[in-house]
Amino acid sequence: MESSDRVIRVRRKKRPAAVYQYQKDSRYFAQIADSLKEAGARELAELGAEDVRPEFRGIFFRADKSTLYRINYLTRLLSRCLAPLISYACPDTDTLYQKAKQIEWQDFFARGHTFAVSGNVSDSAISHSKYAALRLKDAVADYFKESTGRRPDVSVRNPDILLNLHIRNDKAVISLDTSGGALHRRGYREATVAAPMQETVAAAIIRFSEWDGAVPLYDPMCGSGTLLCEALMRQSNIPAGVFRNRFGFESLPDFNGALWQQVKKEADGHIRQLPQGLIGGSDVSADAVGAARTNLMGLHYGNFVSVERADFRSLPALEEHVIVTNPPYGIRMGGDENLEMFYKNFGDFLKQKCQGSAAFVYFGERNYIKKIGLKTSWKKPIKAGGLDGRLVKYEIY
Numbered sequence: 001m002e003s004s005d006r007v008i009r010v011r012r013k014k015r016p017a018a019v020y021q022y023q024k025d026s027r028y029f030a031q032i033a034d035s036l037k038e039a040g041a042r043e044l045a046e047l048g049a050e051d052v053r054p055e056f057r058g059i060f061f062r063a064d065k066s067t068l069y070r071i072n073y074l075t076r077l078l079s080r081c082l083a084p085l086i087s088y089a090c091p092d093t094d095t096l097y098q099k100a101k102q103i104e105w106q107d108f109f110a111r112g113h114t115f116a117v118s119g120n121v122s123d124s125a126i127s128h129s130k131y132a133a134l135r136l137k138d139a140v141a142d143y144f145k146e147s148t149g150r151r152p153d154v155s156v157r158n159p160d161i162l163l164n165l166h167i168r169n170d171k172a173v174i175s176l177d178t179s180g181g182a183l184h185r186r187g188y189r190e191a192t193v194a195a196p197m198q199e200t201v202a203a204a205i206i207r208f209s210e211w212d213g214a215v216p217l218y219d220p221m222c223g224s225g226t227l228l229c230e231a232l233m234r235q236s237n238i239p240a241g242v243f244r245n246r247f248g249f250e251s252l253p254d255f256n257g258a259l260w261q262q263v264k265k266e267a268d269g270h271i272r273q274l275p276q277g278l279i280g281g282s283d284v285s286a287d288a289v290g291a292a293r294t295n296l297m298g299l300h301y302g303n304f305v306s307v308e309r310a311d312f313r314s315l316p317a318l319e320e321h322v323i324v325t326n327p328p329y330g331i332r333m334g335g336d337e338n339l340e341m342f343y344k345n346f347g348d349f350l351k352q353k354c355q356g357s358a359a360f361v362y363f364g365e366r367n368y369i370k371k372i373g374l375k376t377s378w379k380k381p382i383k384a385g386g387l388d389g390r391l392v393k394y395e396i397y
Contacts, residue, residue, distance in 0.1 A: 030075075065254070073241040084173050091170050117134075205227060208393075209393075223291075355397065358395050
């Protein structure tokens with residue numbers, strides 16, 4: 001009997017769980033626009049990250065599980081957070097494939113899960129990012145084909161699992177995207193107008209304005225309302241990921257569902273009501289006003305934000321306000337108006353109707369800054385969405 005018992009025990013023995021790089025050192029990598037790195041590092045520290053280090057193309061940081069979940073749920077500036085699985089010397093695509101195929105991929109994939117791979121290659125013998133990503137995709141697919149007889153499906157549009165491959169100086173890092181897709185996609189944008197501002201850029205503008213709700217905030221050219229939405233979310237403590245159905249960290253082998261629910265419940269508990277009349281905006285376009293109202297209505301207390309149709313030149317005085325706006329330029333104007341005169345008129349509006357206010361104006365095209373005719377307090381470069389823009393602060397006395 002003893003020997004048969006021993007046989008049964010051997011048969012029931014599970015393979016030892018693989019330990020991945022992020023589990024050994026609790027170190028993650030945040031992708032973020034270069035011009036927002038410094039602010040992103042501060043935000044990470046505020047959310048509980050440790051050993052925060054801005055590096056090439058992003059920010060390294062350490063976090064325990066609850067902090068990683070909190071960062072993904074609350075960050076307003078980061079694009080995504082990556083959990084490194086393995087890193088290794090990678091002189092060629094055969095090495096890339098063979099090493100990737102040794103990962104225990106069933107640790108991350110549930111039955112029927114789809115996946116996608118993004119890749120970035122620099123300063124390496126492997127020079128083609130798309131081909132490198134394809135080799136990683138093949139390694140994952142072949143792993144499952146050989147172990148289960150079935151390949152997982154690839155879904156570029158909405159994958160369950162998003163893998164990231166980064167090769168620099170012939171060193172490969174394979175990571176799982178714990179965000180499960182770009183974090184700037186908040187989920188409130190149901191309607192848009194031409195060239196809408198990226199949500200992370202709008203959030204950065206609100207942050208750089210240091211607006212704390214002590215005075216009203218107004219956007220006189222609100223477009224589809226992205227700045228208004230981000231101001232509302234910040235003032236009312238609405239988590240940036242409140243509409244996200246699923247995060248990539250839920251596919252990690254050590255995911256703790258109860259801990260995630262605890263983090264989420266705590267964050268949601270800080271949501272607070274927005275005072276009436278604190279945030280408002282307007283736009284000359286009826287389509288823009290309709291889009292802004294639609295987007296705001298999806299958010300907590302969005303109905304407390306007033307949006308009216310008006311040309312900024314006809315607005316009443318906005319004294320002792322914080323003004324935030326992204327005026328039309330090139331692509332957004334469609335060439336319908338003399339832009340130099342437009343910006344001169346906007347400068348006159350700030351001078352004549354916004355006394356005692358601070359204005360934070362994002363210029364998608366920098367050459368219009370000098371057309372405003374006001375002295376700048378500071379300028380910050382913000383590069384995003386293919387634009388090399390500047391955020392400019394004006395203090396109007």
